[in-house]
Amino acid sequence: MTDEELLHAETYRDRVSTVTDTGKRKWVYALKPSGKWFNYRRALAYAYLTVFFVLPFIKVNGMPFMMINLPAGKFILFSKIFWPQDFFIFAIAMITFIIFIVLFTVVFGRLFCGWVCPQTVFMEFVFRPIEWLVEGTPTQQKKLNDGSTTGEKIIKKTIKHFLYLFMSFLIANTFLAYILGMDEVVKMIKEPIANNLGLLTGLIFFTLLFYGVFAFVRDLICTTVCPYGRLQGVMFDKDTMQISYDYKRGEPRGKFKKGETRSDGDCINCHKCVQVCPTGIDIRDGLQMECVGCTACVDECNDVMETLHFEKGLIRYASENEISTGRKFHFNNRMKAYSILLGILLVFMSILIGTRKTVDTYISRVNGQLYQEMPGGNISNLFEAKIINKTKEEIPLTLKLEDMDGTIRLVGADQIRLKCESINIITFFLEVPHELLKKRSSTIRIGIYRGNEKIETVKTKMLGPFI
Numbered sequence: 373m374t375d376e377e378l379l380h381a382e383t384y385r386d387r388v389s390t391v392t393d394t395g396k397r398k399w400v401y402a403l404k405p406s407g408k409w410f411n412y413r414r415a416l417a418y419a420y421l422t423v424f425f426v427l428p429f430i431k432v433n434g435m436p437f438m439m440i441n442l443p444a445g446k447f448i449l450f451s452k453i454f455w456p457q458d459f460f461i462f463a464i465a466m467i468t469f470i471i472f473i474v475l476f477t478v479v480f481g482r483l484f485c486g487w488v489c490p491q492t493v494f495m496e497f498v499f500r501p502i503e504w505l506v507e508g509t510p511t512q513q514k515k516l517n518d519g520s521t522t523g524e525k526i527i528k529k530t531i532k533h534f535l536y537l538f539m540s541f542l543i544a545n546t547f548l549a550y551i552l553g554m555d556e557v558v559k560m561i562k563e564p565i566a567n568n569l570g571l572l573t574g575l576i577f578f579t580l581l582f583y584g585v586f587a588f589v590r591d592l593i594c595t596t597v598c599p600y601g602r603l604q605g606v607m608f609d610k611d612t613m614q615i616s617y618d619y620k621r622g623e624p625r626g627k628f629k630k631g632e633t634r635s636d637g638d639c640i641n642c643h644k645c646v647q648v649c650p651t652g653i654d655i656r657d658g659l660q661m662e663c664v665g666c667t668a669c670v671d672e673c674n675d676v677m678e679t680l681h682f683e684k685g686l687i688r689y690a691s692e693n694e695i696s697t698g699r700k701f702h703f704n705n706r707m708k709a710y711s712i713l714l715g716i717l718l719v720f721m722s723i724l725i726g727t728r729k730t731v732d733t734y735i736s737r738v739n740g741q742l743y744q745e746m747p748g749g750n751i752s753n754l755f756e757a758k759i760i761n762k763t764k765e766e767i768p769l770t771l772k773l774e775d776m777d778g779t780i781r782l783v784g785a786d787q788i789r790l791k792c793e794s795i796n797i798i799t800f801f802l803e804v805p806h807e808l809l810k811k812r813s814s815t816i817r818i819g820i821y822r823g824n825e826k827i828e829t830v831k832t833k834m835l836g837p838f839i
C-alpha cells in the first residue's frame with residue numbers, strides 16, 4: 373500500500389466520502405454504469421416509473437385504483453375505500469410493513485435503496501440521464517462546471533434546469549393525483565388559478581423541493597438524510613447479503629501489466645468501482661453506510677475481470693461470513709424469528725381485511741338530552757346513529773330493537789337509505805315501556821337490518837327514571 377492508501381485505510385470512516393478535508397462538498401461525477409445488473413435495474417426502473425405515472429389514471433368501476441387522501445381521511449387501495457374507522461387495519465398494515473422492511477434488510481441489506489427507492493429510481497433513471505443528455509459524460513460535466521461562463525455553458529445549464537423543473541412539476545402533480553384523485557387535479561387545472569391558490573402553493577413548494585433534491589442535494593439524501601439508511605447499522609449482521617468486495621481474492625491489489633504472471637490479488641487497483649459509485653465511496657474499504665447497493669461497481673468490476681480473463685465476482689452480492697469463511701448464505705435464527713413474526717402478522721391482517729364490515733354503525737344518545745315520560749307510561753330517549761356505508765351502492769336499512777318491546781321513530785324521515793361511500797347521520801326516538809327499564813341506565817341492543825338480513829347488532833345505553 374502507498375502512504376496515501378494507508379492513511380485512507382485508517383481515516384476513511386472518520387467522515388463522509390463526499391466531504392473534503394476543509395469540510396466542503398465533493399461533487400460526485402459518477403461514470404455511467406453499464407452491464408448485466410444495470411440492465412436489470414433499468415428494466416425495473418422503467419416498469420416502476422410507468423406504474424407511478426399511469427396508476428392515478430386507472431379507475432375500476434369509476435373508483436381510483438389508489439388514492440391516499442390524508443386531509444379527508446379517505447384511502448382507496450385496489451379500488452376499495454378505507455375510512456378512518458378502518459384505522460386498526462392500517463396500523464397492523466404499517467407494523468407488518470415495518471417488520472417486512474426489517475426482515476428484508478436483515479437478509480438483503482440495502483437492496484431496496486438501490487433498486488426501488490424513489491430517490492434512486494428518479495435520480496439514476498430520470499434526472500441523471502437528462503444530465504448525460506445535455507451536459508455529456510462526467511468528464512465533460514466537470515469541465516463545464518469548472519470552466520468559465522460561456523454561451524454554451526449558459527445554454528446547457530438553462531436547458532438542464534428547465535427540464536429538471538419540468539420533471540419535478542410532473543412528479544409533484546402525480547403525487548397530488550395520488551392524494552386528491554386525478555379528476556380533482558384535472559378540475560383544478562381547468563379552473564381559474566384564484567380558486568385553488570392553496571393547492572397551487574403546495575404544488576409549487578413540492579416542485580421546488582423535488583428540484584432541489586435532484587439538482588443539488590442528490591447523494592446526500594442517501595448518505596446523511598434518509599433515516600432508513602441510518603438504521604442499516606443496527607439491522608445488518610454478518611449473514612446479511614450486501615455488495616461486498618472479496619478482499620481474500622482481491623488483495624494485495626496492484627497494477628496489472630500486460631503479459632505478467634499475476635502474483636498479487638485480482639484487484640488491479642483501476643478505481644473503476646470508485647469512479648462509477650453514485651455516493652463516491654470505495655467499496656474495497658468494506659461495508660459502509662453510504663453504499664446504497666446499486667450494483668454499479670459490480671458491473672464495472674466484472675467488466676474489468678472479463679477483459680483480463682479473470683473470474684467475475686470480485687465485487688458481488690455476498691455476506692460478510694461468505695467472504696471471510698467461504699460459507700454460503702444461510703437463513704440464521706434472527707431471520708427465522710422475523711419471518712415467523714411476519715407470517716403471523718400477515719395472517720392477522722388477512723383476517724382483518726376479510727372480515728372488514730361494509731357498514732359500520734355507532735349509536736349514542738344525543739348529547740345533553742335526558743329521558744322523556746310519554747303519555748301511556750312509556751319512556752323515550754333521543755338517539756343519533758352514525759352509519760358508514762363503505763360500499764358503492766345505496767343501502768336501505770331498518771333499525772329494530774332486539775330482545776325488548778318498544779318502538780323506533782325516525783326524525784325527519786320515513787325510512788333509512790344510506791348514501792354510498794359516506795357517513796350517514798340518522799336521528800331517532802326510541803320508546804320503551806317504563807317497567808322494562810330496571811335501572812337508571814339500561815343497556816339496549818339495536819339490530820341493523822338490510823331487508824331480512826341482519827348486518828350487525830349495536831349496543832347502547834338508554835336512560836330512565838328509578839323504579
Ligand code: SF4
Nearest residue numbers: 639640642643645673
Ligand atoms: S474495479 Fe475491480 S479491479 Fe478495479 S479497483 Fe475496483 S475492485 Fe479492483
Ligand code: SF4
Nearest residue numbers: 649663664666667669
Ligand atoms: S459501493 Fe457499489 S453498490 Fe455501493 S453505492 Fe457504490 S457503486 Fe453502488
